[in-house]
Amino acid sequence: MAGKSIERIEAIEALTKKSLWLASWMVHHANHIRPNPDGVKVGGHQASSASMAAMLATLYFGVLKPEDRLAVKPHAAPVFHAIQYLMGRQSRQKLIDFRAFGGAQSYPSRTKDTEDVDFSTGSVGLGVAMTAFASMVQDYVRAKDWSGKARPEGRMIALAGDAELDEGNIYECLLEGWKHGLRNCWWIIDYNRQSLDGVVREGLYDRIEAIFKAFGWKVVTLKYGALQRAAFEEPGGEKLKAWIDACPNDLYSALMFRGGAAWRERLNDEIGDQGDVSALLSRRSDEELAALMANLGGHCVQSLLEQFENAGTDEPTVFINYTVKGWGTPLAGHKDNHAGQMTSAQIEQLRVAHEIRDGHEWDLFEGLKQADALADFVRDVPFNTAESRRLTSPAVPTIGPQFIGTGATSTQAAFGRILDAIAKTDSEMARRIVSTSPDVTVSTGLGSWVNRRNLFARKETADLFQKEAIPSTQKWRFTPDGQHMELGIAEMNLFLMLGAAGLSHSLFGERLLPIGTLYDPFISRGLDALNYACYQDARFLLVGTPSGVSLAGEGGAHQSIASPLIGMSQDGLASFEPAFADELSVIIDWAFDYMQRTGDARPDLADWPRDVTGGSVYLRLSTRTLEQVPREIAPPLVADIIRGAYWLQPPTPQCEVVIAYQGVLASEAIAAAARIGGDRRNVAVLAVTSADRLNAGWQAAQRARLHGNFETISHIETLLKGVPHRAGLVTAIDAHPATLGWLGSVLGHRTMALGVEHFGQTGTVSDLYRHFGIGAETIETTCRQIFGR
Template identity: 85%
Template sequence: MAKRDLGRVEAIEALTRKSLWLASWMVHHANHIRPNVDGVKVGGHQASSASMATLLSTLYLGVLRPEDRVAVKPHAAPVFHALQYLMGRQSLQKLIDFRAFGGAQSYPSRTKDTDDVDISTGSVGLGVAFTAFASMIQDYVRAKDWSGKETSEGRMIALAGDAELDEGNIYECLLEGWKHGLRNCWWIIDYNRQSLDGVVREGLYDRIEAIFSAFGWKVVTLKYGALQRAAFAEPGGERLKAWIDSCPNALYSALMFRGGPAWRERLDNEIGDQGDVSALLNRRNDDELAALMANLGGHCVESLLEQFGAAGSDQPTVFIAYTVKGWGTPLAGHKDNHAGQMTSAQIAQLQSAHRIRAGHEWERFEGLDHADALETFLADVPFNRPGSRRLTSPPVPTIGPQYVGSGATSTQAAFGKILDAIARTDSELARRIVTTSPDVTVSTNLGAWVNRRNLFASTEMADLFQKEAIPSTQKWRFGPDGQHLELGIAEMNLFLMLGAAGLSHSLFGERLLPIGTLYDPFIARGLDALNHACYQDARFLLVATPSGVSLAGEGGAHQSISSPLIGMAQDGLASFEPAFADELSIIIDWAFDYMQRSGDARPDLADWPRDITGGSVYLRLSTRSIDQVPRTVDPTLADDIIRGAYWLKPPTAECDVVIAYQGVLASEAIEAAGRLGGDRRNVAVLAVTSADRLNAGWQAAQRARLHGNDGDASHIEKLLSDVPRHAGLVTAIDAHPATLGWMGSVLGHRTIALGVEHFGQTGTVNDLYRHFEIDAQAIEEAARNAARNSR
């Protein structure tokens, strides 16, 4: 047969059918054909994939350009992987191993999938909101004069299910986008009117339209396909359109599931008139009538191309695409289809409808005509140009620790001074830093940085207080040269912004060094977005301050307890809690390097997890001033600070107790040790700068030994090896005692762990330390007890 050129619409329609089949077969194979050795449900979302098949196919094959970035609806992952396979960007084996170890991921992942994932999704709503912040970061990058090269603006595009709009972070994001003049952002809503547990409420469309319009978005409704619009133009068509518009969601879904005869019966009974309407219906057989009623805007390639092509990039746009959940499959419309899967009989029915021969289920063009023409079409798809769409940017040189003097100070105050010292330099490091904060810029000590480096906005805005000659310590000038992005008080938005800025080198080809500040207790309010950012391997410095019950007068609502455990448990985040300003200087300098590392080594097999590949960094700081230790930081001490601990007072052979502290309790630990020294008892003091790093190194060493590698001991093992086995260990932290309590397990030292286990309350620092038994007296008594029991 001679090779034939296919029209754009015809080719995309054919490949839509193929992606629908491959997605359905992928899930069926994973659940019913591939051996299930543990008996646990594999899962997958055939119906949710089916509703997105046309939308995704039209976007990837007919609309997207390489510079566009896409967040795919999590439950549409099978269709996404199928399209990547058709374009040659995904291997067959990955499809065969869908949801198996090493296979295509359940939800699109930019770090764990090998195909072309721009933005990880999975925790619903976050991928959607992420695109808005990515667009803001794109504007930020393009406003700078770093490279002198012109780059094309990409559209940041999210595909979301209508039920995903229940997530609150989407609406927090809308407000922030309005404040920052959001551009180049498309959200495409799969309006299938079904959620996990049922059918969505009537009138949802009106609410969606009103909300987006209120925030300045253009709303494009994709309700009717080309077949429906043609039918509406026939005599009697206006009544069919009116019936569709008034049909309840649940009824439309039920009729979709029941098929052509049910449609005919219902339409004949409700609008049949033995005239124009009846003639319109009678001109179509049952299959044709079912196809007409299923031809909603979200399933019509012609309509989608027309509307996507007409939409500009500048104004944020939401497309409300009417679809049918389970479209094109025997599951179409059934209210239980979200997690439901086709039976063997149903998959066979679909296989027959797609003309797929047994044994040829995975072939790219099986069941399609004109395979050569389709291959040619795919090769010419703009999005499918050869090469990786992930960009790179060279590392930014660090400038060394910025020490900030001696005398009593807090780590929060030291942070502000260190950043101000960097701001004074004419360094590439200073130019690449971008700071952001959820309405706590001044109270987290970013004020000096902002005064020197200004706030970012696409157009200049003068500081009215300065213009009116009103004295103020803050000089709030906005402009394209600014390096601070001020956010409203929503922690989810902070972490989404940090995630987007922390991927700028890959998304936009320009390196940023993002620093985000917030109050330490409110990390928990943004944990999902923090995890999302780390899962994507975004790189940023998170500075959380003030922390602990040391924030005495603010009461329990503002006092953090579990945050160090969050820092230890969160993958991709190296957590520190320094006590002294010189420690903080060393850590911040190291963090700027760590945030930019990359490598091919397996992090879980490295001597230090992630030290080769790098990651993000979390600093837990305090507002409580403590006396600084007069000293010069040599390379050995600097290395120990980064590795997680060092001896402030080393042990001797006669040592019978060790006091190990982290963070602001340094003063109490040192005082307690002094009291004990007065009794001539040998006491050692271990300054812990990072329980996270200590624990990670210890775990890595244990894993290495289990694998037969008897290499160097971990840092904490080396430190504690100098302590006699009979000695006791007291750990102290202004946080949950489990943060350090594990240290007794390293070499078997008897341990008493002091910390805070319950909600805080108001009072003075002395009151609260005494109440929670973390003051110097409590530490001393615990140390005496530990020493007594060690004999």
Template identity: 90%
Template sequence: MAIEGIGRIEAIEALTRKSLWLASWMVHHANHIRPNIDGVKVGGHQASSASMAAMLSTLYFGVLKPEDRVAVKPHAAPVFHAIQYLMGRQIREKLIDFRAFGGAQSYPSRTKDTDDVDFSTGSVGLGVAFSAFASLVQDYVRAKDWAGKERPEGRMIALAGDAELDEGNIYECLLEGWKHGLRNCWWIIDYNRQSLDGVVREGLYDRIEAVFKAFGWKVVTLKYGALQRAAFAEAGGEHLKAWIDACPNALYSALMFRGGAAWRERLSDEIGDQGAVSALLARRSDDELAALMANLGGHCVESLLDQFEAAGNDEPTVFIAYTVKGWGTPLAGHKDNHAGQMTGAQIEQLRSAHRIREGHEWDRFEGQDKPDALAAFLAAVPFNTAQSRRLTSPAVPTIGPQFIGTGPTSTQAAFGRILDAIAKTDSEMARRIVTTSPDVTVSTNLGAWVNRRNLFASQEMADLFQKEAIPSTQKWRFTPEGQHLELGIAEMNLFLMLGAAGLSHSLFGERLLPIGTLYDPFISRGLDALNYACYQDARFLLVATPSGVSLAGEGGAHQSIASPLIGMSQDGLASFEPAFADELSVIIDWAFDYMQRSGDARPDLADWPRDVTGGSVYLRLSTRMLEQVPREMDETLSADIIRGAYWLNPPTPQCEVVIAYQGVLASEAIAAAARIGGDRRNVAVLAVTSADRLNAGWQAAQRGRLHGDRTAGSHVENLLSQIPHSASIITAIDAHPATLGWLGSVQGHRTVALGVEHFGQTGTVRDLYSHFGIDAETIVAAAGHLMAR
């Protein structure tokens, strides 16, 4: 890219300095100039941004194409926002309000920032692994006979600090990537040899290199910049190189902080010989010597460009770029610089070095010698396209609920049969579904789907058991047309894969309907990645089964207690726990619509704003078989199931007690109601399909009334207004009782909340229900106690 008046490297170096200044000033302004009304620390990461300034600038201004996707190191957010501002993708006001309400976010967010964020970052390590799963999803999309096949392949790129490599999910991801033949993925390690609180251990580089090579990655080391390589070619340069290679991390950082005179003293003492090495040092001033020693590979635009452009094939590549934390600032190298900020005197020192006039701190080309040439260079940067890099894909029409009969069944078994029924339709919806599971495909009832739809692999692989005529219920073939992504047992990988697949419409222009299954208790194991996927606004269906102590024989380690509360509290996730197969059919049909919404709501179900924008869905299912309720599904019942509850046995004006259950305890609630009703008491039974949806609607109504809308109401208020105030409520769930215990607060009814508060154990279902007090007998006893008051 030739621009009159300025060379490519010169331009990127100038923009690197400009990004460094803007990032540093952004944090300083937020902490020391903008009024701080509440006195709470604002924070920011001047040093962590500085160490990545050259790498990010070289990527965005020199290497990236519009189809590439980037996960930025969380603590480099200020320099990322600065780069976006220079390209015209961010406005000045957002930088001025960095870390303030409505301003640029502390960590890059694809949902909250207005600049061009591909992947949200913040929880360290997750953005790194997410890029690999995005690459696998790109391969999946391109293997199908869809329009996305014709789009250019993008590289999925993550920039990470070396301290992020302490996160275990990165290594789980490496193993999964190796299994699936990962392609088009770059990880760029900011090897500044400092963590949040100190300096990393010696010898870390060798361990990092060995791990990546073991998983088939190409390893590119960027240790020396062009200035250093030129110095090594001088007489005595080999001694300087040997000294740098042997220098401990802590000492190198300390000398960086102390500056040129300290470098000269140390080098003269240890390798100076009044000959070639001394002459090499003497030819440089203190400032020039400091610049030479700071010219590590990760700060050298020329070296970065050479290595990035040389890595031209689709082989997964990790670049280990040596850097100095705080590079180019007075904080460079100090072990306390992670959370530290420049003082007023230090920011003035930086201002002088960058030639920034008072009142011109935010000007795009302030302090630059060739502003017009830089503007022309930026306009020609390949990545700086005027078109939106966020793609779109039309919603896939749903095919309606798939009802599967009325015989005794569990919701887990019903899920498998519903999915099998969808597979038989060969509809566009069926073609867009992709399933995945952490090594529990069969035990979560995905087997029939996989038998019909096969497993995905980039190349055909025969089922050797079938080929050898060995009988098996799993007739599984790996093929590019397959629609199941087989994962290892790591739940973090499951949620990262669901997140990447759930953004396929935006990243790759092709709609996917991802379904992930796992055991309900192990949601907690991958909760950070689940939260991260929802924060990205990824769209998927999470099916968690088996759940609760109803999985009696497996014991406490495989029994869940808190997962319904996770479903209620997790933003971006609508949570359901149906009891019956027809409820599940309605919910799954609704879920496929909800997952695809982007602003146009179904007016009959838009009880609160989230229904307009859509989101992901979580189903908590059980292995316990229940007798099904003989009934015809109509529009009213379907709507109530989605809103969160309906009357299985409606109240009369004489109602004395309401039994409200969620999920598999339907059997206990129905049995208890029959026994209490046998005493000629009036008992109503409330079938709760979603405590999450009920509670969300109630909260929305209360907020509406608080803001002056006197007509605001909610589904749960309408339901409970039908029972006398003197009636009592008993809630029952195979999970923490707080899930439903709030129902008494809606209209002020006396309430007893039954549930499971402690780790489970082995036994029969009857044993455990009795032990935890969630059986019919306990419900009857609670009703007798309430009615006797």
């Protein structure tokens, strides 16, 4: 049993000291010893790591269980990597290569670090908020009749710097957590009162405490360490405590940097009384006095253990732990220490203090007494299980495309009908879908799905309108069996929820198929969190609807322009914009399979299409009704839809122009082709379902040929090879023209790209199409200019 050969607190204190040294040396080695041929600063945040060393060591070596999940403060990455190294979960070479290619990452990363990272973090508060949504997803999974219910509940824990509390997404998350009865969530704040550029404002603590209490969180403040609390019990201790409480943040930091003699001078000047206080100070050497004043709660293992173990209940809890930035290093307290690094002289000073011999800097227990006992202690701590903490869940079989007829419809309406058809099935796939939306559930097509599958809550809540016999098309019944998570109007929260639900198979061992809907232009509002969710390799289906200036009456604030370019550029996200309901049926069926794929290749190294590793999927849909094309969706057409394009009207050797469209402009493209065809001109029509997939496939083929695979040819090259070189291309999209404008570069065809480059406005669809030059008449005129008519 852990702790037999060495006292628990003594062991964690020793491991804190060791992780602090390894973190400091890791950064120093990366910046001052390892060759740096390009001369670019490496960095590494020694001071930010130091302020959290005791907290991380106490958690990992004393408190955590395997089911707990952590988002580690990004600037504490070096001490996190050091702790993983001590537990045998990280290699020495990775530490040596910290911030180098293939080494330990600058900030903890699920997808790029080899050790046990639960949530990627990156200094913008997203990792903090992610833990709250992970806790909500854990509650969702445990409410179902699945095997996951048998797993022990874990705590979702975030370790954050106080400066991260400036991030707005944290407060949006607090409100959402209150709505959903958040539980099993800890946020541990490194309250070192320093940010990147300086010292935080006085009185911040009171504001933090008030905000968390307002949202129902338990607030635990850990200000004083055991040494300080003992000193306060001595004669004169009350005056020392009062001085500490009244001391401004910047003065405390400055005195920490100056050391014991400065502390003595200041304290004697301000509270020395030639009596009890003076005696309290004189009983301590300068070194002991400096250690006393540095013994804030966040650095005291004994105090940290007491608070963490006494937290008890499942109510959300925030620990505000007072610390000193740079604690335990020569950088402690200096206002420039965030990006600052120890000089060679200072690292030698630290080496001597830690009793590290030259050439033994990376040794596991170098400089520590009872090395064998410490090794046993580390091996036996509850968190250091031999089993992988990254769980798995089998893929859920898909049920095939849900075709919904050939009547005129919009893609948004078709999406709702397809989901309704899935909801009617008694399939495992239907049971594993969880939908979510930021207060636009009905207006994005989820109404029928929610009526059939209900909203999720841990406790049953009846629909009051139904209970009072008030007619309504929406049946808003909350139940533990429900499959929709209703969110407030905050797109950041939507993407964080999708990120957490999209990792459920790995975090909680139960597969979910998350679907998130929002108005397409508001993707930009939550883009940071969308990128973050993709960086985690979370898997979800994102539906942006309605979109474009086709949403004519809503005006520019609700009309998206750049979202297809976001879909093309966002890593980990396959983007589609179908025009017809049958295309959408095929894509949704493929998406549910694609979201569940895994492979040996890393996501950032896989060939495109990423049909081995899979990913998330984004659909850009419209509310504009189109006449459907009566046809049979045969396997070759299915394949082309997924690859990104197919010929609606194929070219002949006499072809003079190709009209390539994506999305809702299908009707305009078809009408323009019909008008030109009346002049016996040969016009081909290319239906693009995914500029993203087309472009990425083309780029991949070019890279393959660059490396000697000369037979490789992309789907778009195959499609365009039958188009005579003399022919021109006209591309059209209800979005930025650059989405399709690159098509002319594939084989060198002359190209005119039509689209929307400026903010929209109100009007009819025909008004706006005419204004922006994307209607059938403009497409026809552009085609005639291309072939000189």
